[in-house]
Structure formats: structure tokens, C-alpha cells
Amino acid sequence: MTKNLDSCFKGKSVLVTGGMGFIGSNLAIRLARAGAKVTVLDSMITDYGGNEFNVSPVEDQIRINYCDIRDENAVNYLVRDQDYVFHLAGQVCHLMSLTNPFPDIAINITGTAIVMEALRKYNPEAIVVYTGTRGQYGSAVSFPVNEEAPTNPKGIYEISNLTAEKIIKVYNDVHQIRSVLLRLSNIYGPRSQMKHSRFGVCNWFIRLAMDNDMIQVFGDGSILRDFCYVDDTVEAILKSAVTQEAYGEIFNVGSDIPVSFLELVETIISVAKRGSWKFAEFSPERKAQEPGDFYSDISKIERIVGWRPTTTLEEGVGKTIEFYDKHRDHYWQANAKGAPASEPQKLGLGKN
Numbered sequence: 001m002t003k004n005l006d007s008c009f010k011g012k013s014v015l016v017t018g019g020m021g022f023i024g025s026n027l028a029i030r031l032a033r034a035g036a037k038v039t040v041l042d043s044m045i046t047d048y049g050g051n052e053f054n055v056s057p058v059e060d061q062i063r064i065n066y067c068d069i070r071d072e073n074a075v076n077y078l079v080r081d082q083d084y085v086f087h088l089a090g091q092v093c094h095l096m097s098l099t100n101p102f103p104d105i106a107i108n109i110t111g112t113a114i115v116m117e118a119l120r121k122y123n124p125e126a127i128v129v130y131t132g133t134r135g136q137y138g139s140a141v142s143f144p145v146n147e148e149a150p151t152n153p154k155g156i157y158e159i160s161n162l163t164a165e166k167i168i169k170v171y172n173d174v175h176q177i178r179s180v181l182l183r184l185s186n187i188y189g190p191r192s193q194m195k196h197s198r199f200g201v202c203n204w205f206i207r208l209a210m211d212n213d214m215i216q217v218f219g220d221g222s223i224l225r226d227f228c229y230v231d232d233t234v235e236a237i238l239k240s241a242v243t244q245e246a247y248g249e250i251f252n253v254g255s256d257i258p259v260s261f262l263e264l265v266e267t268i269i270s271v272a273k274r275g276s277w278k279f280a281e282f283s284p285e286r287k288a289q290e291p292g293d294f295y296s297d298i299s300k301i302e303r304i305v306g307w308r309p310t311t312t313l314e315e316g317v318g319k320t321i322e323f324y325d326k327h328r329d330h331y332w333q334a335n336a337k338g339a340p341a342s343e344p345q346k347l348g349l350g351k352n
């Protein structure tokens, strides 16, 4: 965090929903180190990304409230007196949303409405940042994808994110609750769950390489994505929160350097000095929901917020491997239901 951002958040009260998860915990740590009074709200639902170890570097400096964003009374209480609300709690698994749409509807849509209603009633002065997904666009119609592109989501997860974004925009426009609406590309880095492959594809590939396993690259590996390191993502979230011109706006957060899955895998294996890869056929189901190439146009956030990522893929992968090499025990462990960590689809392509 730059000196300038430090001073913006020093002494401020901030609520991070989903703050025990991947991006939320990195954000909470940065905010605590900047001197903010941080409250984390998280329900720690099994198999989602929450992990108590994630916030261990600042556990004595932050307040953790284990509750669900669907608990209106708790949320009504927790939003009071906050200067900023970073809304990151959510069901984040595209695959799960295709077989059980109800958590997305309940958590991502109703839960977001509960957060916004609580703010309308008890703290309309707070500034909100929401992290939606590039999946809201669905298949891209032109490249790079800018914020004016049509939205044709390919799953309930993506629909729920788009709906949440629109709910927040209404509260911005009608109730003057200042909000920034971010659409994140593929984020990777320390503190992501590493127990299963269902979301967080880059991190999952990193785990496979670290375990010296085989990574399957679907199709010919030429599908493009823009991967963004989590520290850069946190910087985008914080910078947009303190930029008045950003309120009410939608911004892509990604990288303008597209990378193919094959290049990603080769980079990971080369940095990890472990692992191998092979081509694999798409299953018909996987093929049907694969949106194809995606890379973001980040010129709007660069122009208005002054943000662009600074971490190269090699650097980001290197830092991620260094973190998990040190803290493997906290991330490779059996999942909460007791299944061995290797059980859920050891090979394969997750989403996000």
C-alpha cells in the first residue's frame, strides 16, 4: 500500500464481508496494517474459501464476527458506524451454482440486498465496494472486453453476481449510497483455498505443480485469460474506495496481458521447478459452459482510479509458491467433512 492509501484508511472503520476468505483476508490484512479499525464478517461455510489462518498475521488487530450476511439483525448491527463496507462474502463456485442455484440466490442476491438495506437504514454515509466477476459478461464479443460489453452470464453464480451488482447500483442511484462495482478477472495468490479444484484455477494448478503432479490442459491450451495477482487486486479495491469519481461506476479489474492456459501452466511449472502437464479432451459439459477467451480492458480503472497491476505472472506465481511452501499445513489439509485433501478431483480445471 502506498503512503497515500495508508493515510486514507488510518483510523477509519471498515467492514469486510467474507473477510476470512481469499481476497477478503488479504484486504483485511492490508487495511489493519494501514491502521484501519477492521471488522471481518464471515460465516465460514464448509468448502467455501474461509480459513482462520488467513488473518493470523493481524488476528490481534481485527474484530472477527462469525455470522452470515443473511442474518439481518447481525448485519444491521455490524454496518453501523463503518466508513467503508467491502462486500466480498459470497458463494463463489460456478460449478456448484449449476447443480444447486439456491445458495447463490440466497447468499449473493438476498444477502447483498440485506447488506444494502442495512446500510440504507442504519448507515447511508458508508462507501461500498463490491467485487463481482468477469463471468458476468459470459462469452466475449470483442477484445479486450470493456465495461460496455453485453452481459450474457453462463451460470447462476454469474447471474447472481450481476444481480447483486445491479441491486447495489440501485442503492447508489436511488438512495445515494456511494458504491464502486468491480468485475474481477481470474485472481490468484496467497490465502486462496487449495483443498479442491472447483474454483480458483490458477491456484489449483500451482498446488498440482507443488505436489509434483500432472496438470491437465483442456483442448489445445490456447484459451486466453488475464490473471491478476491478489495484492494488485487489493490495491484496486482500496484505490477505488477512495476515488470519488469512481462512485456509481463499474470497473474491470484484471490484466491487459492475456495469457493462454498453456503459457500459464508452463510458467507455473518453470517457477515451481516441479510438476508436469498433458493435454486432455474437454468433457461435453465442460465445453458447454466454457466461455472461451477472456481478457479485460482495464483502461477505465486506469484513467479514473489510477490503478494498474504491477506484478508479473512469474513474480506472482513465485510469491504464491513461497507462501504455500511455508504454510502448506494450513491449506492442504483434509476438508471440514474429513475427506482427504486429494480426494476431490485432483486433476482438472476449476473455475473463476
Ligand SMILES: NC(=O)c1ccc[n+]([C@@H]2O[C@H](COP(=O)([O-])OP(=O)(O)OC[C@H]3O[C@@H](n4cnc5c(N)ncnc54)[C@H](O)[C@@H]3O)[C@@H](O)[C@H]2O)c1
Residues within 6 Å of the ligand: 017, 018, 019, 020, 021, 022, 023, 024, 041, 042, 043, 044, 045, 048, 049, 050, 051, 067, 068, 069, 070, 087, 088, 089, 090, 091, 092, 107, 111, 131, 132, 133, 134, 161, 183, 184, 185, 186, 187, 188, 192, 193, 200, 352
Ligand atoms: N477469486 C477470484 O478469482 C474471483 C473472481 C471474480 C470475483 N470474485 C469475487 O470476489 C469475492 C471474494 O472471492 P474469494 O475468491 O475471496 O472467495 P472465498 O470463497 O475465498 O471468500 C468468500 C468468503 O465469503 C464467506 N461467505 C460465503 N457465504 C457467506 C455468508 N452467507 N455469510 C458470510 N460469509 C460468507 C466465505 O466463508 C468465504 O470466507 C466473491 O464475491 C467472488 O465472487 C473472486
